[in-house]
Amino acid sequence: MEQFTGQAVEDSKGLGWLETVHPDDHAAVMAAWQDAEAKGGLDCEYRIRRGADGKYIWHHSRSLPSGESETDWLGTCTDVEELKELQSRQEVMVAELQHRTRNLIAVIRSLSEKTVRTSTTLQEFSEAFGHRLGSITRVQGLLSRLGETERVAFDELLAAELSAYIYDKEKVTLDGPPGIRLRSRSIQTFALALHELATNALKYGALSAPKGRLTIRWQIERVDGDPPSLYVEWTETGVQNMPTADEPARGSGYGRELIEKALPYQLRAKTTYELRSDGVRCTILAPITFDA
Template sequence: MEDHSSETFSIRTGEPVITQDITKEERFKTPDFMRAAGVAALANVPIFLPGNRTFGLLQVDDVEPRDFCEEDTQFLRTYATILGPVIDRLHKMQALQSTTERFALVVENARDYAIFVADPQDRIVDWHKGAEKVFGWTAKEAAGMSCSELFTPEDRAKGEDRKEIETARREGSAPDVRWHVRKDGSQVFVDGSTVCLRNPDGSVRGFLKIGQDVTEKHRTEQRLSESEALQRSLIAGVPQLVWRARSVGLRIWSSPQWERFTGQHNQDSLGMGWLAAVHPDDRDLVTAAWEDAEAKGGLDCEYRIRRASDGEYIWHHSRSLPGSGLGFEWLGTCTDVQQLKELQTSQEVMLAELQHRTRNIVAVIRSLSLKTIESSLTLEDFAEAFSHRLAAVARVQSLLSHLGEYERLTFDDLLEAELAAHVSDREKITLDGPPGIRLRSRAIQTFALALHELATNAVKYGALASSQGRLTIRWRLEHGSDGRSPALLLEWVETGVENMPSDDAPAQGSGYGRELIERGLPYQLKAKTTYEMGAGGIRCTILAPIAFDLGRNSPR
């Protein structure tokens, strides 16, 4: 319709239009097709559907000029009023039929969905093709069958069939996600629901049941769930810190072990948040290792991770290989290698100590041999003296070999070993000093040789060789020469010695033993020493500085 036509005016204004002779009409423009058809006069009224919705126009045309009266327009109005609801009903019926056809088409072709209807007593009254395919019963076989027969015996025993109907009746619908029984006795897992159908008065008309056969999906999910549960169980049982990450170390999951060790929640460790638990000095190393991981085909690096319980950083060895499939995930572990690191360090220290001791022993033996040669008159003298001095060296090494990593040999242990090697009867000996004074490693060998020379001289020529002789050995801690560092003061006092040797006798101490005490100890240990020949025997003092172990609150 054109904008200036009588039809357009009538529909827009809702008022009838009468044109008695179109040749004299000046208000509206008559369409050309109407003029060509011979229309000479017209009368029209608009047609409205319920809700005042415009549908169209009812118009009467005449081929001759005509004087349409009020009765004519009233008739048209009445007729248009009747036409509106009739047309609306026809539209609704057409739409309903179309909807019903579409619904039937969907239901008949939804073969993976079991769709059926039951009466208020839950007996099947409408069974579609999808239900036949899912459960196996034909529509004829299923008619009148109780829906409870579709439930497994276990669920019927628990009353699940009755609970489902009562829930739908009370709440309008109920989930129906469970195993069901097929006609042949096999089971099918259905994911569906039961909907309560009601009459206009609210009474129950029946139940609509719709469910999809998801048996394979459910079994796959069940196997996946079991696999994930097994994986979580295995991960929870390993002592390592386990994690999953994307490329370049972007973490997507951290195990409970990581949370317990670092105190960092899984959410906080995601992305690169886990680096907060890594020692600041190791973060660049870890980042570089991740950048090279894909090219190398794996991650393998060591770094320190903070332990939440005490704040200590503990060495861990991190290993990972890229997985396959979507997302290109990395599953990796961090293994505590702190003890291994400490053992490696200890081995290095022990190796260095062994090398140091070996060099020292070689130097000591070389010095012993030279000094023993100088003080020996015959080969027999040399063999005897050298053999005893080597035995003293061996005793010290034996004592050292039984010490732990952080243990130190004490002066009273060293003294006891030397006396035991020379003296069987202790009645003539008085010992006076505190136990547990720890000696430095480099001081032990020199101290041992000095004690050996003093003991040998006492047994052969001094207090232990005389019937009236007495030997008193005292030791204690004093301040060193600097007035601050601790020092060990040893006093060796012999009395009651008869027939003291002459000054030129080797046993008097003019040989290796006296030279060791008067010259060797001051040179090697910064010690202060005295060596005197009294009327009743030898009197010797040694004041040697020793370091102080603050961690153990005892000297070493």
């Protein structure tokens, strides 16, 4: 203790040692000492000032009567600073897990409600809801493999979504830089948007047409000093008998609603969705500031 605190033994006698304890911990330490005799020992944690740099370090103090006299006690103070830091990180991780779980439940609940509204039969609901849950599962698989400070890259997310739907890679052109990291809070919505685009392309669009082609391009854009944004362009060509803009949407229409309403609301994205003569063209411009 003398070497750690720099306090001489003579100065530590009586309550002198309390000068090396963090002021905020004085009351807890004194209360523990007052109860120690009745409890048969001392067991408490508090911060002790390190003489070398004045930093307060968490210690776990244990002490027991030595048996030689009523006033003689034998004890130890164990450095638990690293353990405290690990516990603090664990608390942060648990809080983050709870936050993500609540968000995930909210996403699934919203997804089920929207799927119910756009389904005409139980089988149709089961199929659509199952595919959308699959998209969320793939995202969770990506997130579970990340370290504490890592983020999912757009090309990884795109590859995970397309792998579930694209069987003829000759129909697809991908053009964009790897490693563009997405905000964690945007992953679910982005994944669902890609899922809906891919599903519609497979059922009604370029991936279902004999001469259909799908081109996906992406890049980083910076406009007028704004934070960087990810620009994604999804273009389908070679599709015959495209519906006009005033015709009812093919399928549930949830994909278009997600892109035109949910992405701007949740991600502050700017989006377009066009039904052209030979296929769909969709663009997404979403901020990708690297926060949680």
